[in-house]
Amino acid sequence: MPKCLRSAAAILVAGAGMALSGCSITGSEHPELGLTIPASYRAAAKGNVDAAVPVVAWWRGFRSEELTTLMESAQLYNLDIAAAIAQIVQADAQVGVSGAALLPSISGTASAEREHLGSQSASSSGVSTGAGGTTFSQYTVGLTASYMLDFWGKNRATLQAAEESASVSRYNRDVVTLTTVVTVANTYFQILAAQDQIRVTRRDLAAAERILTLIRDQFKGGTASQLDLSQQEALVATQRAAIPPLEVTLGQNTAALALLVAKAPADFRVRGGSTTQIVVPRVTPGLPSELLYQRPDVRQAEAQLASSNFSVEAARAAFFPQIQLTGTTGFQSVALASLFGPGAWYYTLAAGLTQPIFDGFLLESQLKLAKGLQLQYLQAYRKAVLSAFADVEKALIALQKYTLQERLQVDVVTSSRKAFEVAETQLxxxxxxxITVLQTQQTLFTAENTLVQVRLLKLQAASSLFQALGGGWTPAGTLAVLQ
Incomplete structure (x- = not known):
């Protein structure tokens, strides 16, 4: 883990200067943000605090070839990621727009005029005229240069604000990418869970139909009542009616997954399988302070805060005088042949100073607006940091408890199945x-469906933990497929 992490520093609520610098963050009070960075996670397993979560291709740890293929396709073709990349192009262009003010502006001019003067006007000006007046031409070629002295740093601050905004766009792309791949994983897990539930429900339906056949035989023999028969028929109908909603879930999640990889649902197929075939990787959360370096949303909030600080500097510098330098040089002649002769050359130099005196409190209001945005982004950054810690804690708790519940629920299913098999044999x-047979059936069916749901929740908790830890994103740059 890097020893120094970038963070917002020297931020004053009144809008004073703020510099982003490296600082050592440990389990102590962060004076600039008013936040306490914990030394470890409460729900983390003991003894693995220093082990950091892998950040690249974390989905390979689930050992599903189809899931890996879907993840790679989403990073290449997902339309939300493509839109985020387009925003980077816009932000980079805005940097160029803002940086243009720091360079001189040079323009070239060329003109040719032909003018006719009447005889009276020509004679009064001392120009030789004929009976119908005179006609003459004038040719001009020149260069004009102007430059605004950035004496107070207004243009420089505007450029730096634009550069930080470009960084915000890049971090946003990383946030969108991380969110997308996690959504792909969770949607794929929901497909597997739906397939599991359909298989379980059909197996339970077959078992209920076997019992129904036995009860019908007993009813014909006079050893079972109409009530017994009707109850079992209701159970069979309930199991049969539970299949269509599961097929709806399967189909809708398949369509949602197709959208994530930018494919038409009609042309998209998922082989799927079972949640039992997915291996949950061992995840170690590392140190809480790593989140300020690993999570792109925290870095995005940090860059947004830096951009707002430079905007405050630019708004404050607007109160001071603006110094404009202008120069013009070129050649002017009434004859094209002598246009570039020594006598045709001319130049002008000018300097101007503009000082705002009264503008209806426009500049003052713009400064207040910039300070308000700076304070807003400060609070957003603080919330991003706290949310990062909370996300990891919640994911750790969920993964631990659902893992435990799965183990316990397996025991429930095993015992329920054994009870049902004994009851069927005795029947x-x-x-x-x-009544005992009916109860054992319902207990088994409920236990098996609960086990599928718990396995789904465990898998989703694992993917949420990777997301909370900033997995799949590298601070030095984004994934190679996105370059």
Whole structure:
């Protein structure tokens, strides 16, 4: 982990100067932000504090070839990521626009005039005239240069604000990319869970139909009542009716996954499988202070705060005089042949100073606006940091508890299945109460569906933990496929 992390420093609520510098962040009070950076996560396993989570291609840890392919396709073709990249192009162009004010402006001019003067006007001016007056030409070629002295740093601050805004766009692209790949993972897990539930429901339906066949035989033999038969028929119908909603979930999530990889749902297929085939990677959260370096949304909020600070500097510098330098040089002649002769050359130099006196409080209001935005982005940065810590804690708790619940729920399913098998065997021998059989069926069906849901929640908790830790994003740059 890097020893020094970039963070906002020297920020005053009144809008004084702020510089971004490296500082050592440990489990102590951060004076500029008023935040306490914890030394470790409360829900983290003991003994692995210094081990950092892998940040590149974390999805490979689930050991699903299809999931890996979907992740790579999303990074290449997802339209939200493409839109975020287009915003980077705009931000870079805005940097060029803002930086133009720091360079001189040079323009070339060329003109040719032909003028006719009447005889009276020509004679009064001493120009030789004929009976119909005189006609003459004038040719001019020149260069004009102007430059605004950035004496108070207004243009420089504007450029720096634009550069930080460009950084915001790049971090936003990384945020969108991370959110997209996590959404792909969660959607894929929902598809697997729906397939599992469909298989479980169909298996349970087959078991319920077997019991229904036995009860019908007993009903014909007079050893089962109409109530017993109707209850089992209701259970079979309930299991059969549970399949269409699961197929809706499967189809809708498949369509959602197609959109994430920018494909038409009609041409998109997912092989899927089972949640039991997915391996949950071992995740170690590292140190809390790493989040200020690893998470792109925190870096995005930091860059936004820096941009607002430079905007305050530019708004404050607007109160001071503006110094404009202008120079013109060129050649002017009434004859094209002598246009570039020594006598045709001319130049002018000028300097101007503009000082705002009264503008209806425009500049003052613009400064107040810039300070308000700076304070807003400061609070947003503080919230981003706190949210990062909270996201990791919530994901750690969810992953730990759902892992434990899965292990316990497996025991529930095992015991319920054994009870149902015994009840079915005794039913065939006519030695068990039908109410007991019905109860064991319902217990088994509920336990199996709960196990599928718990496995889905565990997988989603794992992907949420990678997202909370900034996985899939490298501070030195984005993934190679996005370059």
């Amino acid at each position: 065939r021998g006519g030695t068990v109460n039908l």
